Amino acid sequence: SQQGEEDPQALSIQEGENATMNCSYKTSINNLQWYRQNSGRGLVHLILIRSNEREKHSGRLRVTLDTSKKSSSLLITASRAADTASYFCATTSLYNNNDMRFGAGTRLTVKP
C-alpha cells in the first residue's frame, strides 16, 4: 500500500502564480522526499527533508514538514511553464530504512 497521498490530484495555475501541493502519510517517518516527473520520463529528485526538520528551501522550492499532522507541503513560487509535471512525495519509514513508499502524485499544469 502507498504511504504518501498527495493533494490535490491535479492543479492548474497561470505562469507567475505559486503552486502548493500537499502530502499526507500514515506512519512515522525518517525522512520525506519530493520528486518531479515530466510526462512519461524518469523521476528527478527535488528535495529531502528529515523528520527533525520543519522547513527547507531550494531555489524556488519550499518544503515544510509537520510530523504531528503527518503532512508535508511543497511550494513552488513564481511558477513557469517548465514546471508543468507530476510531483511525488516519497516517505521512508522510521522503523525500516529500506521501506520507501511513493504517493500517487499531483499533476501540475502551468499555463503560459
Place this chain on the structure above:
Amino acid sequence: DADVTQTPRNRITKTGKRIMLECSQTKGHDRMYWYRQDPGLGLRLIYYSFDVKDINKGEISDGYSVSRQAQAKFSLSLESAIPNQTALYFCATSDPGRGIGFEQFFGPGTRLTVL
C-alpha cells in the same frame, strides 16, 4: 550520456511470453531498484539490490524476478507476462552506504504493454 539507461524503452508483447528489461548505470552506485508505475498509483517497488550478492523483494515482487549481473547492471524479468503487468517500469540507483530512503536517480523508463 545518461547515468542510468534502460532498454528497451518500449515493448509490446503477448500473454505468456518471457520478457527481460535491462538497466545499466555509470554512477558507480551499489544500490539499484526496479519500480513499476501505474496510472493513479504512483511508483511501487518490485525488487532492490544493495550489491551483486544482495537481492531483496519489494512490495510487489510476485510474477517478477531479477538478476544483478554486475555492479552496473540490474535486469528485471517477467517469466510469463500477463496483461496486468502492463505498466511503466523504472530502474533507479542510490548512493552506496545509504539505505533506500535517500536520493534515488531514475532511468528514463520502459513502457511495457502485454496483450
